[in-house]
Structure formats: C-alpha cells, structure tokens
Amino acid sequence: MIDAIQAFAVIFILGVTIFVARLLAPYITRVYSRVPSRLDKLLNPVEKFIYKICGIDPNHSMGWKQYFLAGLLLNVAQMVIAFLILVFQGKLPLNPMGFPGLNWDLALNTVISFATNTNLQHYNGEATLSILSQMTAIQFLQWTSAATGICMGIAFVRGFIVDSKNMGNFHVDFVRTITRILLPLCLIASLVFVVMGVPQTLSASTTLTTLQGTTQTILTGPVASLDSIMQLGTNGGGFYGANAAYPFMNPSPYSNIFMISLMLLLPTALIFVFGELLGKKREARPLLWGAYIIFGIALALAFIPNIPLVAQGIETRFGGFMSNFYTVTTTAATTGSVNTALSAMHPLTITSGFLGMFIQSIPGGKGIGLMYMVMYIIITVFIVGLMSGRTPEYLGIKITGRDVKLVMVAFLIHPIIILIPTIIAYASGAAAAIGVGGTSVGYTQILYEFTTSAANNGSDFLGASGNTPFFNIATAIVMFIGRYASIAILLALAGSMIGRKSGGTTGLKTESPVFTIVLVASIIILVVLAFFPFLALGPISSFFRGLMNGF
Amino acid sequence: MTTENKEKYNFKPILGLAIVSLLICGLFFPLIVTGIAQVFFPYQANGEIVQFNGKPIGSNLIAQTFTMPIFFHPRNDSASGVDPDITLQDAYSQIPAISNATGIPVDSLTSIVNQNQEGTWWIFGSPYVNVLKINIGLIKQYSTVYSEFSIS
Numbered sequence: 001m002i003d004a005i006q007a008f009a010v011i012f013i014l015g016v017t018i019f020v021a022r023l024l025a026p027y028i029t030r031v032y033s034r035v036p037s038r039l040d041k042l043l044n045p046v047e048k049f050i051y052k053i054c055g056i057d058p059n060h061s062m063g064w065k066q067y068f069l070a071g072l073l074l075n076v077a078q079m080v081i082a083f084l085i086l087v088f089q090g091k092l093p094l095n096p097m098g099f100p101g102l103n104w105d106l107a108l109n110t111v112i113s114f115a116t117n118t119n120l121q122h123y124n125g126e127a128t129l130s131i132l133s134q135m136t137a138i139q140f141l142q143w144t145s146a147a148t149g150i151c152m153g154i155a156f157v158r159g160f161i162v163d164s165k166n167m168g169n170f171h172v173d174f175v176r177t178i179t180r181i182l183l184p185l186c187l188i189a190s191l192v193f194v195v196m197g198v199p200q201t202l203s204a205s206t207t208l209t210t211l212q213g214t215t216q217t218i219l220t221g222p223v224a225s226l227d228s229i230m231q232l233g234t235n236g237g238g239f240y241g242a243n244a245a246y247p248f249m250n251p252s253p254y255s256n257i258f259m260i261s262l263m264l265l266l267p268t269a270l271i272f273v274f275g276e277l278l279g280k281k282r283e284a285r286p287l288l289w290g291a292y293i294i295f296g297i298a299l300a301l302a303f304i305p306n307i308p309l310v311a312q313g314i315e316t317r318f319g320g321f322m323s324n325f326y327t328v329t330t331t332a333a334t335t336g337s338v339n340t341a342l343s344a345m346h347p348l349t350i351t352s353g354f355l356g357m358f359i360q361s362i363p364g365g366k367g368i369g370l371m372y373m374v375m376y377i378i379i380t381v382f383i384v385g386l387m388s389g390r391t392p393e394y395l396g397i398k399i400t401g402r403d404v405k406l407v408m409v410a411f412l413i414h415p416i417i418i419l420i421p422t423i424i425a426y427a428s429g430a431a432a433a434i435g436v437g438g439t440s441v442g443y444t445q446i447l448y449e450f451t452t453s454a455a456n457n458g459s460d461f462l463g464a465s466g467n468t469p470f471f472n473i474a475t476a477i478v479m480f481i482g483r484y485a486s487i488a489i490l491l492a493l494a495g496s497m498i499g500r501k502s503g504g505t506t507g508l509k510t511e512s513p514v515f516t517i518v519l520v521a522s523i524i525i526l527v528v529l530a531f532f533p534f535l536a537l538g539p540i541s542s543f544f545r546g547l548m549n550g551f
Numbered sequence: 552m553t554t555e556n557k558e559k560y561n562f563k564p565i566l567g568l569a570i571v572s573l574l575i576c577g578l579f580f581p582l583i584v585t586g587i588a589q590v591f592f593p594y595q596a597n598g599e600i601v602q603f604n605g606k607p608i609g610s611n612l613i614a615q616t617f618t619m620p621i622f623f624h625p626r627n628d629s630a631s632g633v634d635p636d637i638t639l640q641d642a643y644s645q646i647p648a649i650s651n652a653t654g655i656p657v658d659s660l661t662s663i664v665n666q667n668q669e670g671t672w673w674i675f676g677s678p679y680v681n682v683l684k685i686n687i688g689l690i691k692q693y694s695t696v697y698s699e700f701s702i703s
Contacts, residue, residue, distance in 0.1 A: 054567030077569035140577030200588035245630035253676035316636035
C-alpha cells in the first residue's frame with residue numbers, strides 16, 4: 001500500500017503532465033491545420049527545400065489507402081537503411097569499440113522493433129552497437145516511428161471531421177511533425193537530461209583506475225539525445241541493456257519523474273488535439289477520463305502489495321514506489337522502457353502492465369492510443385445502441401454494421417497474434433531452448449514477450465536471451481502485424497466516415513460523464529473476456545502461489 | 552484549395568524522405584545536442600568523471616568496486632548492476648565495521664552519512680547516499696587514516 005503523500009505525488013505528477021499536454025494541444029492542432037505561425041519564418045524555407053528535393057507536392061491530398069501506403073512504404077525504406085547500417089557497422093565509421101556487424105535475424109528484429117515503435121531489444125546496446133548505429137539506426141527509427149504514429153493518429157481524426165474530404169498529405173504531415181513538434185520538444189528534453197547527468201558524447205568509453213586500484217571502463221555515448229525521443233516518442237528502447245535502470249540513462253529520482261511525465265505528454269496532448277481538430281472540444285472528455293480512470297485502476301492494482309523501499313532488482317535512487325509507478329506508466333503509454341528488473345516486480349504490478357498492453361489506450365502510444373480509444377468508443381456506442389434500441393451514432397455519424405465489423409477485426413487481431421505464437425514457442429521447444437520452463441513464471445515471460453510485441457510496447461523479460469532465430473523472427477512478425485494491420489483497419493474505418501455525416505444530434509451524448517463510465521466498464525469487460533484465461537495461467541497463478549507461500 | 556488525387560500513389564518522395572529523415576533525426580539532431588552539451592555542460596556530458604589528486608578515479612553515477620573494510624560498500628545486486636547509491640539504512644548498518652577498521656568514532660561516521668544524503672526534494676524521493684562521494688569525503692576528512700589514498 002502507499003501512503004497519502006505518495007498518492008498525492010502520483011496525482012501531482014499526472015496533473016502537471018495533463019496540464020502541460022493541454023497547453024501544448026492548440027499548438028499541435030495548428031501544425032496539422034497548417035495555420036500560419038511565428039515559426040514559419042524559420043521553418044518554411046527548410047520545409048519547402050525538403051519538399052523540393054524529395055519531389056513532394058504539398059497541395060496533393062490523400063485518401064486513407066494512399067496515406068497508409070505512404071507511411072508503410074516510408075517506414076520500410078527506413079528499415080532497409082537501418083538494417084544495412086546495423087549489418088555493416090563493422091565497416092562503417094564511429095565505431096570506437098570495434099563492434100562487428102549484427103547477424104541478419106537480430107538486425108531484422110531490431111529494425112522492425114524500432115520502426116514499429118516497439119523497441120523490443122534482444123541485445124545489450126553498450127556491448128553490441130557502434131556510436132553510428134546508436135544514432136543512425138536506433139535513434140533515427142525512434143524519431144520516424146514516433147512521427148509516423150502521430151501522423152496516422154491525426155489522419156484518423158481527420159476522417160471524423162464534419163466537412164473533411166480527405167485524410168491530408170502524409171509526406172507533409174511527417175515533415176512538419178519532425179520540424180515543428182519533435183525537434184523543439186526533443187531539444188529541450190535532451191538538454192534537461194544532460195543537466196541532470198545524462199552523457200552526450202561521441203566517445204564510447206573512458207578507462208580509468210579506481211580508488212582501490214582496479215581498472216574500470218565507463219561506457220558513454222550520445223545518450224541524452226536518445227533519452228528524449230525514447231520517452232516523448234513512447235519508444236522505450238535504451239542505449240544500455242539495463243534501459244532506464246542504468247544510471248547514465250536515468251541518473252536521479254528527478255530524471256525518473258521527468259521520464260514518466262514525458263512518456264505521457266504526447267499521447268495525452270493528442271487526446272485534446274482530437275477535440276480541437278473536430279471543433280468539439282468536449283468530445284475529448286471520454287477519451288481523457290476513460291484513459292486516466294483505467295490507468296488509475298492499473299496503478300491502484302500495482303500499489304496494493306507492500307512496496308519495499310529497495311529490493312533486489314530495484315535501483316536505490318528510485319525506490320520501490322517510483323519503480324512501480326514507472327513500470328505501470330511505461331506499459332500504459334506502451335513506451336516499454338524499464339527502470340527495474342521486471343522479475344523484481346510483484347505479480348500484481350505485472351498484471352497491471354499486461355492490462356496497459358492489452359488495452360493500448362490508457363493513454364497508449366502517441367497517435368495509436370487515440371485510435372484505439374475511439375475504437376472502444378464505437379464499440380460502446382454500438383452496445384448502448386443495441387440496448388436502447390436506437391441507431392448507434394458517434395459525432396453525428398451513423399455507425400453501420402461494416403464499421404462494427406472493422407472495429408471487431410482490429411480488436412481481435414491482438415489476442416490472436418499474442419496467443420498463437422505463445423503456443424508455438426512452447427510447442428516448438430523454442431522456449432525450453434532458452435531455459436524458460438512451463439511454470440507460471442516462465443509462461444508469464446513468454447506471454448509478456450508476445451504481448452509487448454503485439455502492443456508495440458517493448459519492455460520484456462527475455463532481453464538478450466531472446467536473441468535466437470525463433471524469437472527474433474516470431475516477434476518481428478508479431479510487431480509488424482500488431483502495428484500496421486491495426487493502423488490499416490482503423491484508417492479504413494476513419495476513411496469510410498468521410499462524406500457520410502448526418503449532422504444530427506439525436507444520438508448518445510458521448511461527452512457526458514455517464515458515457516465515460518459506460519465506456520470504462522465496457523473496455524474492462526471486453527479486455528477481461530478476451531484475455532483473462534491468458535492471465536490466469538501466468539501472473540494471477542503466480543500471485544496466488546505467492547499468497548500461499550506468504551509473499 | 553486542395554483536391555483529392557485519385558491517381559495511383561506517387562512513389563517518388565519515399566527514397567528522398569527516407570534519406571532526409573536519416574540526416575535530420577540520425578545525424579543532425581544528436582550532433583547538435585552533442586555540440587551544445589559539450590560546450591555548456593562538459594562535466595555531465597562526459598559521464599560525471601570524478602578527478603581526485605589530478606587523476607580520473609571513477610564516475611559519480613557508476614558504482615565501482617569497494618572491498619576494503621575502511622570504505623562504504625556498494626550493493627552487489629541491482630537492476631543495472633552499477634547502482635552507485637545505497638539507502639541510508641544500508642549506510643548506517645555499515646558504520647560499525649568501518650569504525651572498527653579505521654578507529655573513526657561511530658558518531659562522526661553517522662554525521663558524515665547524514666551530510667551525504669541526497670535524493671529528496673519536497674515530497675519526492677527517499678534519501679540515499681552515493682558510495683563514491685561518501686568514500687572520497689572520508690578520505691578528505693581523515694587524511695591520516697586514509698594516507699595511502701590521499702598521497703599521490
């Protein structure tokens with residue numbers, strides 16, 4: 001349990017984050033509405049130059065298929081570039097430690113992982129990647145996957161705007177996301193991290209003699225520039241294998257709080273942007289409160305057990321309480337960075353983590369979390385419509401049978417791509433091959449591996465021990481489907497909304513508190529129905545076993 | 552202003568945009584941050600390397616091995632494996648052994664621990680002690696006891 005001061009600390013941190021997100025939202029909205037801004041003087045020439053050399057026509061507009069294809073193809077091109085850099089890093093510059101190129105299966109897993117915003121890592125960065133790879137493969141894809149996710153979320157919202165005729169232009173959205181949103185935010189955040197003690201250098205190591213006369217190698221690199229995008233972009237991939245538990249990534253309790261706040265910032269801001277782009281600010285309410293109420297439930301669940309001040313696997317400077325808070329937040333925002341050894345976490349905290357990854361919208365990854373929440377709203381509107389015998393409507397649009405079918409496919413992909421590979425991992429002996437048994441603890445690790453891949457989250461138990469051809473390829477497939485299939489279906493849904501607005505307001509009042517409560521209830525019921533059997537075999541079983549043995 | 556183009560997707564911008572994004576996100580940004588960090592915050596940007604007697608002897612943020620009984624010892628487990636800090640309780644529990652080995656009174660060691668605690672601000676964080684900082688503090692304060700370390 002936590003005390004009143006700790007509860008206040010949680011509410012304070014979340015409150016400040018939501019407040020800053022609210023302040024940021026009008027600016028983000030103007031970026032995508034292409035409203036003139038003071039930054040135009042500086043950035044217009046830069047953007048025009050990029051459009052010119054890339055052959056982009058900024059006035060060209062795209063339907064949902066074109067928009068999706070533009071994003072997918074760009075991401076694939078970026079994956080190819082990063083793949084070549086990882087495989088040939090041994091022959092490329094900025095490799096002071098002389099690391100050899102990566103095996104093709106690990107390189108494939110890594111580029112898909114980072115391009116899909118998952119950041120599952122089957123390697124330890126400090127012992128595997130050159131400085132060049134850290135910058136031009138890892139950080140590069142962290143930026144582009146974040147930008148792609150935001151663009152997809154914005155395009156999705158455009159489908160629901162009353163007089164919209166298209167989804168916008170992906171190329172223009174992508175460029176402006178980088179120049180106007182990510183560059184300024186990441187620059188500020190990176191410098192704050194440097195001041196807090198995060199290294200930023202092109203030197204990979206310093207070797208010195210310690211007080212007691214032993215030789216120690218201090219591993220450094222461009223860490224602060226990664227810290228900012230890994231959190232703001234809800235990426236989660238670390239410079240070091242220990243991720244945000246490593247002191248150079250997360251040097252103090254304050255950098256830890258800053259990270260919690262950063263990973264929630266853009267997903268929360270985009271909820272407000274949803275309301276602003278629609279011109280119906282109140283419609284952001286069920287998304288915001290729905291997300292934060294369930295996030296609160298997940299936090300409460302993780303805070304039930306006795307939280308040790310410090311225990312094995314927990315860093316002293318964070319302590320047990322902030323480590324738990326971080327672990328739940330990182331799965332709620334599907335960031336996937338970790339500041340502890342996950343195996344040190346209580347089964348209830350792990351269950352909370354699963355909850356965040358199953359739902360994917362409390363508040364979820366930037367852009368994608370928003371899409372999933374609207375998906376849940378449509379399901380809820382449909383269910384309420386069935387119960388009250390009215391035609392279901394959302395934002396003045398009639399919800400048809402086709403819409404509900406698309407939504408159900410998007411929802412059901414998730415359990416399918418988690419459960420099937422989990423079964424294959426056991427049936428094929430791939431789990432046993434890396435020493436993971438069929439106990440509740442072992443099963444939790446494998447289930448978590450595929451859940452984190454499907455939800456494009458990225459934290460995991462396996463780490464470098466997952467570097468086998470089976471887990472590299474299986475998780476790569478799951479990450480790819482989990483990202484692009486869901487986006488394609490939800491964009492198709494939004495695309496089909498264009499041109500069929502009734503404008504009627506006879507439907508359900510979705511901005512009311514009552515609707516939020518119904519929404520929360522239906523999300524929980526849906527997720528419990530779909531996923532409870534999986535959890536019962538894993539962390540819940542571990543929990544009761546622990547209870548019997550007196551935790 | 553804009554018209555929907557029903558034509559097939561134009562593949563031309565893909566390669567250009569992939570390369571431009573590589574240059575901006577993978578090179579320009581980390582190099583700009585490196586430049587600013589190295590000019591304005593060189594101590595943090597290079598890993599908080601501690602100089603002692605004119606030589607680099609470790610980093611404030613990365614644990615180093617202390618096995619001699621005259622020093623505070625870091626944890627030998629933790630998530631990162633290089634946790635540079637110990638809790639106050641841990642530090643207090645090590646005091647009797649250090650006092651035995653050095654002859655420094657328990658009260659003096661307790662007050663050194665208290666002076667070295669950090670990690671709390673307003674309602675956030677629980678206090679801890681950085682092992683390297685407190686050991687250097689001991690060497691500086693008791694140069695005769697730690698003579699083999701203070702003379703270089």
